[in-house]
Every structure is written in C-alpha cells, then in structure tokens.
Amino acid sequence: MPDTDTLLRMHREMVRIRLFEEAIQRAYFEGKTPAFDIAAGPVPGEMHLAAGQEPAAVGVAMHLRPSDAVTATHRPHHAALAHGMDMKKLAAEIFGKETGLCHGKGGHMHLFDKETNFGCSGIIAEGMPTAVGHALAFKRLGRDDIAVSFFGEGAANQGAFHEAINLAALWGLGVVFVCEDNAWAISVPKTASTAVANNSDRAAAYGIPGVLVADNDVVAVYEAAGEAVALARRGGGPSLIEVKTDRLLGHFEGDPQLYRTKEELETLKERDGIKRFERRLREQGLLSEQDAARVWDEAQAEVDEAIEFARSSPYPAPESALVGVFA
Amino acid sequence: MPDTDTLLRMHREMVRIRLFEEAIQRAYFEGKTPAFDIAAGPVPGEMHLAAGQEPAAVGVAMHLRPSDAVTATHRPHHAALAHGMDMKKLAAEIFGKETGLCHGKGGHMHLFDKETNFGCSGIIAEGMPTAVGHALAFKRLGRDDIAVSFFGEGAANQGAFHEAINLAALWGLGVVFVCEDNAWAISVPKTASTAVANNSDRAAAYGIPGVLVADNDVVAVYEAAGEAVALARRGGGPSLIEVKTDRLLGHFEGDPQLYRTKEELETLKERDGIKRFERRLREQGLLSEQDAARVWDEAQAEVDEAIEFARSSPYPAPESALVGVFA
Amino acid sequence: MATVETATRLLTTSKAISEAIAQEMERDETVLVMGEDIGVYGGIFGATEGLLATFGPERVMDTPISETGFIGAAVGAALSGLRPIAELMFVDFFGVCMDQIYNHMAKIHYESGGELRVPVVITTAVGGGYSDGAQHSQTLWGLFAHLPGMKIVIPSTPYDAKGLMVSAIRDDNPVLYFFHKGIMGLGWMTPNPRATGPVPEEPYAVPIGKADVKREGRDATIVTVSLMVHRALDAAETLSGEGIEVEVLDLRSLVPLDREAIVESVKKTRRLVVVDEDYRSFGMSGEVITTVVEGAFDYLDAPPVRVAYPDVPIPYSRPLEQHCLPNADTIAAAVRGLVAG
Amino acid sequence: MATVETATRLLTTSKAISEAIAQEMERDETVLVMGEDIGVYGGIFGATEGLLATFGPERVMDTPISETGFIGAAVGAALSGLRPIAELMFVDFFGVCMDQIYNHMAKIHYESGGELRVPVVITTAVGGGYSDGAQHSQTLWGLFAHLPGMKIVIPSTPYDAKGLMVSAIRDDNPVLYFFHKGIMGLGWMTPNPRATGPVPEEPYAVPIGKADVKREGRDATIVTVSLMVHRALDAAETLSGEGIEVEVLDLRSLVPLDREAIVESVKKTRRLVVVDEDYRSFGMSGEVITTVVEGAFDYLDAPPVRVAYPDVPIPYSRPLEQHCLPNADTIAAAVRGLVAG
Numbered sequence A, B: 001m002p003d004t005d006t007l008l009r010m011h012r013e014m015v016r017i018r019l020f021e022e023a024i025q026r027a028y029f030e031g032k033t034p035a036f037d038i039a040a041g042p043v044p045g046e047m048h049l050a051a052g053q054e055p056a057a058v059g060v061a062m063h064l065r066p067s068d069a070v071t072a073t074h075r076p077h078h079a080a081l082a083h084g085m086d087m088k089k090l091a092a093e094i095f096g097k098e099t100g101l102c103h104g105k106g107g108h109m110h111l112f113d114k115e116t117n118f119g120c121s122g123i124i125a126e127g128m129p130t131a132v133g134h135a136l137a138f139k140r141l142g143r144d145d146i147a148v149s150f151f152g153e154g155a156a157n158q159g160a161f162h163e164a165i166n167l168a169a170l171w172g173l174g175v176v177f178v179c180e181d182n183a184w185a186i187s188v189p190k191t192a193s194t195a196v197a198n199n200s201d202r203a204a205a206y207g208i209p210g211v212l213v214a215d216n217d218v219v220a221v222y223e224a225a226g227e228a229v230a231l232a233r234r235g236g237g238p239s240l241i242e243v244k245t246d247r248l249l250g251h252f253e254g255d256p257q258l259y260r261t262k263e264e265l266e267t268l269k270e271r272d273g274i275k276r277f278e279r280r281l282r283e284q285g286l287l288s289e290q291d292a293a294r295v296w297d298e299a300q301a302e303v304d305e306a307i308e309f310a311r312s313s314p315y316p317a318p319e320s321a322l323v324g325v326f327a
Numbered sequence C, D: 001m002a003t004v005e006t007a008t009r010l011l012t013t014s015k016a017i018s019e020a021i022a023q024e025m026e027r028d029e030t031v032l033v034m035g036e037d038i039g040v041y042g043g044i045f046g047a048t049e050g051l052l053a054t055f056g057p058e059r060v061m062d063t064p065i066s067e068t069g070f071i072g073a074a075v076g077a078a079l080s081g082l083r084p085i086a087e088l089m090f091v092d093f094f095g096v097c098m099d100q101i102y103n104h105m106a107k108i109h110y111e112s113g114g115e116l117r118v119p120v121v122i123t124t125a126v127g128g129g130y131s132d133g134a135q136h137s138q139t140l141w142g143l144f145a146h147l148p149g150m151k152i153v154i155p156s157t158p159y160d161a162k163g164l165m166v167s168a169i170r171d172d173n174p175v176l177y178f179f180h181k182g183i184m185g186l187g188w189m190t191p192n193p194r195a196t197g198p199v200p201e202e203p204y205a206v207p208i209g210k211a212d213v214k215r216e217g218r219d220a221t222i223v224t225v226s227l228m229v230h231r232a233l234d235a236a237e238t239l240s241g242e243g244i245e246v247e248v249l250d251l252r253s254l255v256p257l258d259r260e261a262i263v264e265s266v267k268k269t270r271r272l273v274v275v276d277e278d279y280r281s282f283g284m285s286g287e288v289i290t291t292v293v294e295g296a297f298d299y300l301d302a303p304p305v306r307v308a309y310p311d312v313p314i315p316y317s318r319p320l321e322q323h324c325l326p327n328a329d330t331i332a333a334a335v336r337g338l339v340a341g
C-alpha cells in the first residue's frame, strides 16, 4: 500500500492530466463549431484524449525516473504528463507552435522528449519494439534504467506485440509492457478482436509474468507496476500488465460513438477513476475538502498557464518545414 | 492407432518424398562442382530440402483431401508431395521448365497448385494468414474443407504467426497450424529465438488446443493431426500442433553447417524418422524385407520418371517472362 | 431536391463508393468486405457506410488491428473463390502489412504461371492538408506503382469513384483503390464542392487504365491525380481569365498508366506540368515526365515542370504543412512560368 | 601474395564491409550489429564475417526472425545512445518491417523537430541473376529512395563498400546500405572479377552523396548503380573498340542524389542512358532522366534512354530471368542506338 504522500501525488497527477485534456478539448472545438472541420481552429487534426485512463499512466509512472524510457501511442497525453513532460512544451506542440516540444513538426501523436526519454507513435503497437531497443541500450550501457511501453488492447493483436515481447523476454530486457484495456479499438470491441479475455494470459507465450489489474484503480496499478518495475530494474526481465480501464470520451474528438449506448457512457462516468479515488481519499481522511479544492485549483492554474503559453507562442516559419530531414 | 493399410501408405509416402529430394539434390549439384556456383546447373537458386521432416508432412496430410488447402514454406517439397502434388509437374518446375507446375515462373519456393489447393511462400510465416483466408472462404461457401498451415519453429516469432492464429481462433475457422520444430532457423537455434520451450504452449494465447508431438514419429503426428483436422472439419476452430522434427541436411544445399557439430549430425541420421518407422513396421511383421525393397524400388522408379520428364521438357520461351503479370 | 435527384442525382464520393460496393455485393455473393471499423462505423471515411445493415456481419467483417492477418486472409480467400475487399484504413500503415500486399497478393498470379488469380481490392485513404502529421497524411501511390502486379486506381470525382470501384471489384487482378480524404465529401472535413457530383444510380464501369481529360486546353498540360485534379482545375480557371488555356489530364490510374493519353495531350500543348501530392523524387512526377521524354521529346517547347510535395516528412503544424502542399496558386505560378519562359 | 598485399591489398566486397564494421566497432563502443545469422554464420552474404569471434555475442547479436522487433529495437537503441547496424537479410523482406523503417527510423528526427537523432544503419542484400525467384531477387532501391528521411547507399566496388560503410556508421542519420549479392565476391556466387579489388587497410570514409565517374567518356553517359556499374563498364569496353567512348557514372547513393554530377556529365556527353536493375517504372530511371530534363534539357542531342528491369515480378527459370535483366549487350545496344539515332 503506497504511503499517503504517494497517494496524494497520484491524485494530483491524475487531476492535472484530466484538466489539461479538458482544456485541450475546449481549444480543439474552437473554430470547429457550428460546422465541424477537422482542419480548422487552433488545434487541427485528430485528437485522441485519455480521459478515464489516467490511473493506468499514473500508477505506472510513479515508479519511473526521467531517464527511464516511455513509449506511448496515438493517445499519449496522460503517459507523457505522468512521466514528467513539460506541460507548456506539450501544449505548444499541440497548438503547432515554434515553442512546442518538437517545434510544431510532431503534433499530438508524435511527441518526442529528450528530457524524459519519451516517445510515441500513431502506428498501433509499433512503439513496442522501440521500448525493447531502449532497454537493450540500457543493458549495453550498464544503466539500471528501464523502458515502459504503453499500448491499447487493440494493439495486442498486431504482430509487433508478439515480436517485441518475445525479444524482450528472450534477451531478458527491462521492459514493462502495459496494456490499457479500455474495451474498444475505435468502434471494435475487444470481444471482436481478441481470442482471449485477458492479454495478461498471453504472457505465458513468452514465459514472463502476466498481471491483470481488473479494476481501473490507480492503487492497484501502482502495486502491480511496482513489482514489474522492480523486476525489470534488477535485471529480471520484462512483465506484461493489463489494466482494465475506461475510455470516457470518443475514440477521437468528434466521434459520434453510435457503437456505444448512452447507458454505457453513463456508467463509465459513474466509475470515473479520479472521482472514485478522490472519494476514497476523502473517506479515509487523507484529503480534506479544502485540500481537494486546492489540488484542482492549482492544477487548473498550471494548465491555464500552459495553454496561455501555447496560444501566445509564435508559429514556426513556414520554410522551416523544408529543413531538418537530416541531422 | 492407424490401421495397417494407413501405416504402409505413410511409409510409402515418406519413402517417395525422401527419394524425390535425394534426386533433386543430385541434380542440384550438377554443374556446381568442383566450383560451387549457385546460378549454375540444371537446378539453380536456393534449395531447401526437408529430409528428416517427412513424418510431420505425411502424418498430417493423411487426413486431407485435395480440396483442403495447404500453405507451406521455403521448404515445401514434403508437404507438397504428401498433399498429392503431381511429382512430374513439381520436378519440372524445379528444373524451370515449361511443363512445370508454374511453367517455370515460380520455382521451388513458389509452388502453386490448383489441383491440390497448395501454395507456399519464401517469406517466413507469411503463408499463415493465407491459410486463414482459405478457411474463411470455405466457411463462407459452406464447404467442410479445411486449411493446414505448415511453418518452422523460427517462424513462430514472426508477427504473422500471432495475427493469423488470433484471427483463426477469433473467427472459429478450420485451420490446423503445424509448427515443424527442427530446432534450427538456418544457424540460429530455437533457444536463441524463442522465449518458451514449446510453441504448442502459445496456443494458450488464443484459447485453442495446443498439442506437442515430442518425437519425430509419423504415427504420433498422425494421431495428433487426426483430432485437429476433425475438430476443424466439424467447425470447432483451429489448433496448433508443434512437431519436434529433424533437419538432416543443411539449411540449404551448400550450407557449410559450421554451427552444428559432426556428432549432432550423426545422431540425427541415427534417428531418421523413416528408418525408425520402417524398422518398427518390420519388427511388427507388417512389412516384409521384400515388400520394403519393393516400396523403395517403386518409389525410385516414380522419381526417376519425374526427373526424366523434367529433364526432357523444354524451357519456356524467354519472352514469356514479359507476359502474365495481369490476368 | 427530389427533382434534382431524378434529373442528375448528386452524391458524395464516399456515398458513390459505398453504393458501388453494395451493388456489386448484391450482384455477386462472393464479394465481401473486411477491415477495421468498416462495420457499425461504416468506415472511418464512410466508404462502407450502410453495408453492415444490408449484408450482415458475415459479409461485412470488422477485423482486429491485424493488417497482415486480414489482408493475407483476403489473399487466401480470393484463392479459394471469394472476391474480398479489404480496407487499409490509412495508406500510411502499409508498412505493417506490405509483405502480403506485394510479395503475395501482387505476385501469386505471375508466380503461378497464370494458374491462379487473386481478385482482391484493397481500399485505402490517402492525403493530408488537415494537420494529421507524418504518419497519417501521405499518398504514397508512387511507391505502390513501382511494384508490378497490382493495378493502382485513384479516383478524383464521385462519378469516377463509383465506376472505378465497380471495375475494381470485377477485375480478376489485385487492385489498390486510393481514395483521398479531401474528395470524399465528409461532413467533418474541409468542404470541397467537387466532392459532390452527379452519379447514376445503376451500376456502371469506368475502365481502369484510361486517363480522363477533365478540362481541355491548348497552352499547357497538367497531369495529376486525386485531390490535385481539383486544385489543378481551380488553377486552370484562374489562368483562363489570363488567357492561358490549360488542359487538365486526370490519370485515374497509375497502373496501368495511360501513356498514350499523356503523350497525345503534350503533343498538342507542347508544355507539361506534373502535379503530385506524393513525395517529389523517385515517384509519379518523374515517371510522367520520362513518359513524355520518351514519347514526345521533339514536341516539347520547354522542359517539363513538376509541382510536388517536397522530399520531407509531413509536418503537423498548419503553416508548415500548407507550405509544402501544392495548391492552386503554386500550380498556376508553375504554368505561367512555363508558358512565359 | 604478401608483397602484393603490402603494395595494394586486394579484398572482396564482403571482406571490405566486414572490415569496415570491425574497425568502427573497435573505435566506437556503442556500435553493435544485429540480425539473422550474422553471428556464427557471419551473415548469409558474409558482411559480418568474423565479428562474433572478435566482439562477442553482446555486440554481435543473432536475432529471431522478427524484423519488426529487432529493427524497431535498433531504432529504440539508437534513441538511447547506441549506433546499431541491423541486417535485413534480403531487401525483398522489407514488407514485414517497413513500418519501423519508414514511419519510425526515417521520421523521428524530423518529427522531433531535430531534438532526436536515429543513427541506425540497415544493411540489406539485393539483386538477382541466380534464379532465386520473385521473393529473393529484387533491388527495390527506387522504392526506398522515394521516402524522405533515409540515406540510400549502394556501393559497387570493394573500395567504395568499405569507405561508404565507414561513413554510414559515423552518420547521425538513418542509412540504408544495399549490397548486391553479385558484387560481394562470395565463393558460391557466379565469379565476378570486379568483386575483388584494392582496399586500404586503415579506415577511410567515402562521402555519402557524391557520385563517382567509374570511366570517363565523351559520347554518352551511362548512369547506374551497384552490379550494373560492372555491366556498364563491360559495355563501355566493347563500345570503346567501336570508337564510342562512354562515361560511366556510379551514383553510389540515391539519397542524397548527386544531381550536379549527373547534369555535368550529360552536359558534356549530351546523351544519357540510365541502367537500372530495379523495376523500370516509377523508380530510379525516371528520376535520373527527370533530373537531366530539369538541369540539362537544352544540351540533350536525343531523348534519354533507359535499360531497366521490366515491370514484371522476377521469374525463377533461368532463360526467363536472364531475358529480363539488363546486361552488357543490351546496354551496349542502347548506347549504339542513342549515338546513331
């Protein structure tokens, strides 16, 4: 059981992620109403938000240092912030600004951060081999850093999943594979994509530990990840963790979600991992009403500042698109 | 336990495959001695022979009909002949002749036979999804035919393995996946490629039956395949069988095999699946010395005829290379 | 509206495509569709809208994210008698399944010496301009056209989209069918008037391999495909006001490539501009120019010019991406330079 | 022999490559090699011979048949400080791992706005002529050159092979290094005298992006790469006897493409023949011709000609494959036609 400080830090982290994404969501719809035009507004393009999945990212990232590598997916904000990415640079990148993490060239699905050894990819499951490579480098260089690879349950049926985990297991590399099972791959439910109920059972195919976190609970994730990270750090090889989590929003913003019932969406809101966790902290007397309010206020202030930084930053020079193909 | 007739047929099949490949091997080295030139002689290019692996192909194929689909690999002759491919057309194709199965355009790694719904590919594991497709068509068309996919233990670490088996399991298709574990992928031993000892254990990742045939014994293969084929035929979905078999020769002809000890090669010859099976049939009084001799003689005669057919057939017209890209 | 419909029925490109597929599925029991989100969702770009409701999950199959698996399955199914249509959601994802596409789907007919046929249609979305970044905005048709064994079809209008899809499904060869997100007429994309147009209700075939003159002209020829046909027509409109009459040739397919049509047009106009949303080098623009050099060298008044996407990955930020994309202005400028020079 | 060695040491191309890798591994602890059969076996085409014995399994890693896995691992390892060399045994297999190559290895530096570097070298064997069929005989460099973000290096001689490998390993960018089976000097391949040549013992770098005039001439320029450089030199020899002096320009890399060298040579000879073992259409031949059209149009005495592999999958049977491959005779014939016409 994590100590109080850890519990409170996890709460703060989840809150700032949620508020950040809510701000991005608002900005995303600027210029897209009344008529939705994906190319319009301050934040164009596809937008995949992770609301509901914060426990998976935060419960894992609590065990990491900036020098540990994290590879994420098309839905990367929660993992990025949990691993310590600068919120201003992240916001500015999403706004396509010169001050962005990648100076506007990457965008929300292609975030690369040297400071936190973070990367992501819009190609399903293809971030997993990259994580194996980071861990390989750490071993070669004698570093006790590890790599974490986040991916969705839909990614678990892609060949890269199989190749990456087999390699990591074979070479005894320090990788923690974290499957965020939000039950959906866009409109395709897990039951229509995966021949087994739990991807954690697939660990048997590689002779590594497979752990199922059956509830979208940050503490349960924290406990499971703690063991996996420790194992990886002491050279014990990879683990596969599957977290049953919830995608509260559409696959991307603007998704009509005709494939999900109103009821399903309502129940999801009910069991929002952040709300539930906060309630528990309150009940256990670890978080007073005022403290809770302060957490939300401070996070909101940080978010507002980041968004303001992004808005007020200049766009990169158009011609800069033509340079930087080669180092 | 198969009946005597079946036992004797399996013996005959394995013998004709062995003798066919020995004849191909002799032809292959024509024009390649004293100096080996892979492009020279009546049979140029790479040549992957299956000597030692006949039990895996024959034990499975005994349960198949010509309308069942079989997909094989870069090492396809044993599977092709066991499934009933015309030996003359096969030989002529390997000699690159107009009368060949593919009129000289395919070659030994690219054999496609409408008569026996047989196909193979030189790309590791990539024949597996094709088998899934055959089975999908059979289901759609209301046919109770099935598909068999042969592949090596090295292929079991390729993404296509994972995707194909998950799809077949998910869609409940009639596919029998047969892994021929000859312990080697060219010079890489299974221990250096696969995180688990037995690929049959990987069936758990798809919720399907996984069967290990621990010995290179055609009867054991026959038994295991019988159940898997019956299950597939009655709509019970796919199975994964791993057969521990032996590659008696180099990966391809001309392989110096510096990665294997003389001892290993000797012991392999000792436990040659055909020799052992024949000895058993003799001991059990199911096969007399004369009958055994006749089997080898008749098979040799068939092989000689096929090779002669191939040699005496004309080459395709050079210009024919330029046509046939589109139907 | 009803009257308009009976007169000339207007359809978006995505509706034209889904109608073609539906009509072919009606006609031929062996046609089936598979891919990610092509069922309930109707395809992320609407190319399969309504099919699930009409034909059911047996013939409209949502798949796992296993492109090698289901495209390979499409190949196998075709070998055993079906005519599958498989959707690769974005062409940018080809790298996870290219082996099935070009080592199997494209080669088996030839390798088999003509004994087998592989009637598979792969539909895929292409194109950028809406800030989707380096992995979701490419066209890549030049890459596919380099590999023998697949027909490469690229419609630019609702009418062509339906007729070419009908031809693609009926074709006994593998066909890659590239639809540009910007021509589909989707409610959530930047509006494009040319993405809606007259489409006959009854099934009809537009032959694969015949280029189409989308606008006649005498002063220069613009050869292009897909959304850039629309941009070229805008440029032609502008230039016409300046007294420059441009011919806009829509290739409609890269394989087969209608080299005759290209050569004929340039023999007439004596000037060529190739416009390509795909990467500039080692692609379509070079092949079209070489086709003219081989077929109409002595007719050229000036060296052909290309307006293409530069050889850089596609940046996310709007000003960066827009700087790279060919548009009506850059196309018009290129034509002016050519006619003047 | 010893004396010869001290004078000008002769090495096969494969030995030149493995020596370059060994010397760079000596120099730089972070260089490591991975791939299938690159350890004990020394690489199917000998490019890594002897490395395992010298550097051990930690730095010379045999991999499973998981190209997406280990090439992706090479990319990740590069991001965390190593300089991996990954061998893709045959370029024909790119389809099982292309996403890692072009959506990740090639794009991350640009996507990161220059913040990250991906110093990976992918070595791969190309080429046919020995009846290995449609899935083991391709060159495909035109396809890779179409995609921005990777340098495309293609040596034709032992000397260039070593120098270009040294440059590739030291380059902070992703490099694809294509070695042709027919230039490696392997004992089991058809003998090729040019596959053995003088190679200095000490490390040296041949710059990536500079074409090399392998033979000077005035009457026509042959632009090509890899084994076709050897074929072109044979043709040039024959033609010289007929009084036709051909310049043979070996591009040595397609990305960066030395357009200046191409244009300069054609300005001098006024005639161009492009020879390509890769598929004819939408590839290298069209790009080189377009480069000349853009840079030396007015200098051309006649339309450039291409001698390339036709747009068909590669057949197995010897007479079929040989009919398709460019050779000294077909190259010489093309030059004669150009000079005469």
Ligand SMILES: Cc1ncc(C[n+]2csc(CCOP(=O)(O)OP(=O)(O)O)c2C)c(N)n1
Pocket: A074, A075, A122, A123, A124, A151, A152, A153, A154, A155, A156, A182, A184, A185, A186, A247, A251, C036, C065, C089, C093, C096
């Ligand atoms: C190789 C590949 N195929 C398809 C897609 C399109 N796509 C983007 S997200 C997505 C669903 C992913 O589902 P999952 O892995 O569960 O992640 P989630 O969206 O639920 O977070 C798909 C199919 C892609 N990006 N890459």
Ligand SMILES: Cc1ncc(C[n+]2csc(CCOP(=O)(O)OP(=O)(O)O)c2C)c(N)n1
Pocket: B074, B075, B122, B123, B124, B151, B152, B153, B154, B155, B156, B182, B184, B185, B186, B247, B251, D036, D065, D067, D089, D093, D096
């Ligand atoms: C995708 C791919 N990678 C690599 C190769 C080269 N290759 C051909 S056979 C082989 C070994 C295959 O081993 P296994 O699957 O065990 O079959 P076996 O040769 O033992 O029958 C390899 C690596 C290939 N043909 N395809």
Ligand SMILES: [Mg+2]
Pocket: A152, A153, A154, A180, A181, A182, A183, A184, A185, A186
């Ligand atoms: Mg999901």
Ligand SMILES: [Mg+2]
Pocket: B152, B153, B154, B180, B181, B182, B183, B184, B185, B186
């Ligand atoms: Mg094997």
